[in-house]
Amino acid sequence: MQSSTANLRNTFSNLMDEDCETKKRIGKLQSLYSAKEIKNVMEDGELDYPHEKSHPEGMSFELSDVNFSYPTTQKKESSLSSVNLKIHSGSVVVIVGSNGSGKSTLIRLLSRLYEPTSWTYRTTSLRESSILLSQDHNIFPMDSAEKGGAKEFIEKLDKGFDTIIHPMVAIAANKLEHQPDHPLQEEKKKISKKSNISGGEQQRVVAARAFMRMNSGKIRFVAVDEPTSALDSEGELQLFTRLLEAREGKTMVFVTHRFGYLTKHADMIVCMKNGTVEEVGTHSELYANKTGEYTKLYNIQANAFLADS
Ligand SMILES: Nc1ncnc2c1ncn2[C@@H]1O[C@H](COP(=O)(O)OP(=O)(O)OP(=O)(O)O)[C@@H](O)[C@H]1O
Ligand SMILES: [Mg+2]
Structure with missing residues (x-):
C-alpha cells in the first residue's frame, strides 16, 4: 500500500510538473477553445452571394480610389494607393509588375481577406464562391487529384x-x-514514415484542391497568385490551360512574372508599379507604348532568351 500511495503521489506531482506533456496538451486544448472567442472585426454584408442580381458569367469588381496599408506595417507608403479598376464578369485578367508593386495585396483585397470601406455581400458566401490559389499555402494531411497535375506522382507513392x-x-x-x-x-x-513530396508536387496538390472546389458549382471568382513558381514549364502550362478551360461562369485574375501564354489570353492586363495601377490594356495595346512599364518588363524577359542566341 505504501508503494502504491507513493506511486499515486508521484503521478499527481508529475501532472503538476512544468514540463509535463499532459499539462502542455491541456494548455493547447485551452487555446483551441479560446480561439472560438476571438471576435471577427470585419463588418459583414447581408446579402448572400451569388445573388439573383449577380452576374451568372462570374463576379464583377469595381475598385474606386482604393488605398491600403497593412495593419501591422510600420512603412509610411501604402501598399496600394488610389487604385481604380473595373473587372468585368467573366473576364480573364492578368496582373503583372515588379516585386512589391502590390499585386498580391490587390488579389487579397479582391478575395476579401482584408476590410474594404463598404460591403454588400456576406463574407462566408463570397468565400464559398471564390478560390484563391496563392503564393503561400498549407497542405492538409488528406488531399488529392487529377486536374491539378497531381495524379501521376500520387500514383507513384x-x-x-x-x-x-x-x-x-x-x-x-x-x-x-x-x-x-x-x-x-x-x-x-x-x-x-513521412511522405516527402517536393515543392512542385505540393503545388500540384494545392491546384487539385482548387479544381475539387469548382465541383461545388458555386465558384464565380478564381484568383491565382503565382502558384506555379515551383512547377516545371510543362506543369505550369498544363495548369493554366486547365484553369482557362474551366473559365465559363467565372472571373479569373492571375498574377504572373512570366509573360507569354497568360498575357496572350488575357482580356485585360493590369500593370502595377509602387502600389499604383500604372497601365491597363491588352498585350498589344500596352506593348505599343514603347516607354511603358509593361514593355520594359516584357523586354527584360524577351532579351534574356535572345541573349544566348
Ligand atoms: N503581410 C504584410 N504585412 C505588411 N506589409 C506587407 C505585407 N504583405 C505585403 N506587404 C507590403 O506591401 C507592398 C506590396 O506587397 P505585395 O505582396 O502586394 O507585392 P507583390 O507585387 O505581390 O510582390 P511579389 O512579386 O514579390 O509577390 C510591399 O511593400 C510589401 O512589403
Ligand atoms: Mg506577390
Missing part, C-alpha cells in the same frame, strides 16, 4: 491516393525504444 502526407500519429509507446526486436517495431516504422 507507396500508398497512392491513401497516402497521409503529414502523419499526425505520434507513437506513445516509448518503451519500444529499448526493445529493437519487438514485433511492434515494424508497425511503428510504417506509421512514423
Whole structure:
C-alpha cells in the first residue's frame, strides 16, 4: 500500500510538473477553445452571394480610389494607393509588375481577406464562391487529384491516393525504444514514415484542391497568385490551360512574372508599379507604348532568351 500511495503521489506531482506533456496538451486544448472567442472585426454584408442580381458569367469588381496599408506595417507608403479598376464578369485578367508593386495585396483585397470601406455581400458566401490559389499555402494531411497535375506522382507513392502526407500519429509507446526486436517495431516504422513530396508536387496538390472546389458549382471568382513558381514549364502550362478551360461562369485574375501564354489570353492586363495601377490594356495595346512599364518588363524577359542566341 505504501508503494502504491507513493506511486499515486508521484503521478499527481508529475501532472503538476512544468514540463509535463499532459499539462502542455491541456494548455493547447485551452487555446483551441479560446480561439472560438476571438471576435471577427470585419463588418459583414447581408446579402448572400451569388445573388439573383449577380452576374451568372462570374463576379464583377469595381475598385474606386482604393488605398491600403497593412495593419501591422510600420512603412509610411501604402501598399496600394488610389487604385481604380473595373473587372468585368467573366473576364480573364492578368496582373503583372515588379516585386512589391502590390499585386498580391490587390488579389487579397479582391478575395476579401482584408476590410474594404463598404460591403454588400456576406463574407462566408463570397468565400464559398471564390478560390484563391496563392503564393503561400498549407497542405492538409488528406488531399488529392487529377486536374491539378497531381495524379501521376500520387500514383507513384507507396500508398497512392491513401497516402497521409503529414502523419499526425505520434507513437506513445516509448518503451519500444529499448526493445529493437519487438514485433511492434515494424508497425511503428510504417506509421512514423513521412511522405516527402517536393515543392512542385505540393503545388500540384494545392491546384487539385482548387479544381475539387469548382465541383461545388458555386465558384464565380478564381484568383491565382503565382502558384506555379515551383512547377516545371510543362506543369505550369498544363495548369493554366486547365484553369482557362474551366473559365465559363467565372472571373479569373492571375498574377504572373512570366509573360507569354497568360498575357496572350488575357482580356485585360493590369500593370502595377509602387502600389499604383500604372497601365491597363491588352498585350498589344500596352506593348505599343514603347516607354511603358509593361514593355520594359516584357523586354527584360524577351532579351534574356535572345541573349544566348
Ligand atoms: N503581410 C504584410 N504585412 C505588411 N506589409 C506587407 C505585407 N504583405 C505585403 N506587404 C507590403 O506591401 C507592398 C506590396 O506587397 P505585395 O505582396 O502586394 O507585392 P507583390 O507585387 O505581390 O510582390 P511579389 O512579386 O514579390 O509577390 C510591399 O511593400 C510589401 O512589403
Ligand atoms: Mg506577390
